[in-house]
Amino acid sequence: MWAYEKKLQYPIKIKNTNAQLAKFIASQYGGPDGELGASLRYLSQRFTMPDNVTKGILNDIGTEELAHLEMIGSIIYQLTRNLTADEAKAQGFGDYYVDHNTAVYPVNASGVPFTASYVQSKADVIADLTEDLAAEQKARATYDNILRLCDDPDVKDPIKFLREREIVHFQRFGEALTRIQDGIMDKRTFYMNK
16 A cells, blocks of 8 residues: 655656647556556566565555556646637647547647557566566667657656656666576576486
8 A cells, every 4th residue: 555645756847838748747657658658567567576575665666556556647838828729739739629628638739549459468567577677778768768858847857757757667676686587597597406
């Protein structure tokens, strides 16, 4: 069980709206390498992890990804607040606006809705942790791309924070994989020496 603190992990205070940027950032809300998929992936994989330490790592990171989903949703909301239909059209946000107005909805930057096929879970600890390492690097790369497209410091600061957390998650998954592989090697050595 965990306690929910009613504040964002990093403050989001965006002064200027920018629907085009919101459309790009939506990919980290509902895209293939976004926060929704990451949270579901890790919270699903934790059940088949072989020990409580590794389960705890996936649980911790999975719940943090939910906090990141909340941050991305806040960014999208603040970038599109009070957006008119004409502004949506002029800023390349018209197709999204038609279906969702300014509601935060899980899609990628191209407008394709979130799908559970983004979530991998194999019940093979090595495959799952390797997938998690790759997922964190893909999320980091997506944040890098967003940063290249963004010139608003109110948006860049929280995106940089989220990018750094992807690196920390990558490191934690690497530690978990090493822990598991060392345990497997110890068992193999034990059985080979009998």
